[in-house]
Amino acid sequence: MSDPARIHDLLIVGGGINGAGIARDAAGRGLAVALCEKGDIAGATSWASSKLIHGGLRYLEHYDFRLVRESLQEREILLRIAPHLTHPLRFVMPHSSTSRPAWLIGLGLWLYDHLGGAKTLPPSAAVAFADSPYGAPLQAACRNGHVYSDVQTNDARLTIENVRDAAHHGASILPRTRLLSARRENGIWVCTLRTADALVFDMRFRAIANAAGPWAARMHTLLGGREDIGIQLVRGSHIVVPRLYAGDHAYTLQNDDGRIVFLLPFHDNFTLIGTTEVRVRDPDELPAASTEEVAYLCRATNRYLRNPIRPQDAVWTFAGVRPLLDDGKENLSQVSREYRFVLDQPRTGDAPLLTIIGGKLTTYRRLAEKALDRLAPTFPKMAPAWTAQALLPDRMIDSGADPGCDFGGGLCERDVRYFIEQEWAHDADDIMWRRTKAGLSMNRKQRDEFTLWLERNR
Ligand SMILES: Cc1cc2nc3c(=O)[nH]c(=O)nc-3n(C[C@H](O)[C@H](O)[C@H](O)COP(=O)(O)OP(=O)(O)OC[C@H]3O[C@@H](n4cnc5c(N)ncnc54)[C@H](O)[C@@H]3O)c2cc1C
Structure with missing residues (x-):
């Protein structure tokens, strides 16, 4: 699998x-990087x-100004470095009897427009729905509101493109490979990993970055981290329904419990x-939307929409x-979306363990830069930060090549082979729901047939 005597710099x-963001940044700065992922990227x-x-926007209510500012700055950077994975979206926020007062919303939006310091996106504005297409799907009682700007992305593809670029810069990518354990030996981490085929092997590293998300606290303890790490695990569910309204905008709906529910345009024909x-x-409990959550999302939507939706529409x-x-x-809505680093290095010269807690998709790039700042004493020759200016790669499927089998939903054999050979896809779900969202437009029979085809032809 790998030369066990070779010492790499950083295991992620x-x-x-x-x-993915840390791997890309570190590999581009010249570190010898490996990224292990126990499942799919x-x-x-x-x-x-x-x-x-x-x-x-709602973090402003909790005075999380630092986080909002950084997130708005990152929004600008991502629009620049990933134009193929990001697009601006107008959010329509109707006022209701349970909304925050209109003047407070106006003030919050003014701050939101200015806090990041950039002016790429159109500013917020008050809107009267009688004169606006934004009012068309809303109940007659929704007369006024505000519109503001944010950005929509494709989370899975953003992650995959970061990993692809990390590999392009020389990182070893080890999907379906779990870190089982690690011990410090003479200033080096000796890490034991296991592949999905039950192959167990050791690799050596100067440092570990623990970006195990919901498993980060467990991993920190497994690796002997001394600080007691507090992570709250909070499930969030979504439903996808056939498109509810015309137009490319989104709605930000305030529910009667004070929470926000988004209606978002999704893959042409759907609303998320x-x-x-x-x-x-x-963290090992497989997350799934419960009946209560689906009903909650329908109820929150139906407080505003003219044509109600039902759970069975999902x-x-x-x-x-x-x-x-x-x-x-x-109150889970009030828990901060900030991130924090815990650096475990019992004595000078010991190999460090850096654990990442919290964060958002939006802040991943800046988080990666800061993670490497924390590891800089171990890697004094590391090159400076570079990712704020460098474009992320795009899929490069040869559209002139023979498409082969057509599996439905726009998915063809040529693309499937590309995802397996270039993007570490393995199972049908990796392709139907992460590399693409073809699964949304395929019927059950097509999904089953594709799953079977993949098992036979992989
Ligand atoms: C419902 C919901 C909505 C959200 N919406 C937004 C949003 O709109 N915008 C936004 O900015 N943020 C949003 N977030 C937050 C954002 O999605 C998360 O902060 C981010 O995806 C976390 O990424 P991560 O890399 O830390 O964790 P993960 O994506 O969970 O990655 C951790 C990985 O570690 C792997 N792993 C664990 N243990 C091991 C091991 N022993 N060996 C190898 N691999 C291991 C896991 O398999 C996993 O893939 C949302 C989150 C949720 C749940």
């Missing part, structure tokens, strides 16, 4: 957005988000609705687990 545990939280690159907050104890549901800082707050 976790192929979610944070691990982006196979845990990083494909189950609301897919927004956003400042987090989310999300929820449910406390979870065990053509797809998915859920992910947020690994949040445990800041002692009981």
